[in-house]
Amino acid sequence: MTVLHVYNLKNEKISEVELSDEIFDVPVKKHILHQVVVSQLASHRSGTAAAKGRSEVKGSGTKLWRQKGTGRARVGSASSPIRRGGGVAFGPTPHKYVNKVPKKVRKAALRMALTDKVQSDQLIVLDNFELPEIKTKEFVGVMKGFDINKALIVTQGKSVNLEKSSRNVPWVKVMRYQGLNVYDILKYDHLFLEQSAIGKIQEALV
Helix, strand or coil: CEEEEEECCCCCEEEEEEECHHHHCCCCCHHHHHHHHHHHHHHCCCCCCCCCCCCCCCCCCCCCCCCCCCCCCCCCCCCCCCCCCCCCCCCCCCCCCCCCCCHHHHHHHHHHHHHHHHHCCCEEEECCCCCCCCCHHHHHHHHHHCCCCCEEEEECCCCHHHHHHCCCCCCEEEEEHHHCCHHHHHHCCEEEEEHHHHHHHHHHHC
């Protein structure tokens, strides 16, 4: 059983918490993490890039001039790709980039990402992250107290003061435990977990 210290917002140790080895101490397989991250990033792509082909461009379908006798090269439709204002040859068309990953693999990757944070001493457990008021300066001061510049903060429930105080801080992201994902865990150097959220995460990933 993995045991970590629990801190308050002043970076003081106040207690300890036991973490389930089934969630926070599993073998880390890079290829599974890579597969899930690629799937996440692919699902964020809109896939709306498009260009009109010759059949979609508005233009006359009549022959621009007669085939012979003009001294110029023969020509067909005005929407030909070789003409100005014509359609695009082999242009992009809208399509989905979705790369589905089985639910079991996504859960396994989440356990591996959490394990990696524990093994690299980048997981910090807080008793709670309740700020007394909405003030960015106070929030930044708390983060400086931990000497951390890039962090993901995961809370158990809605925390208006925290979410609004951190909104303009580009190197921090706040989310509730339901939105926890592999990409964000790996993207940010440190992971803050509220103690009350740990039980919920362990229930979801068993």
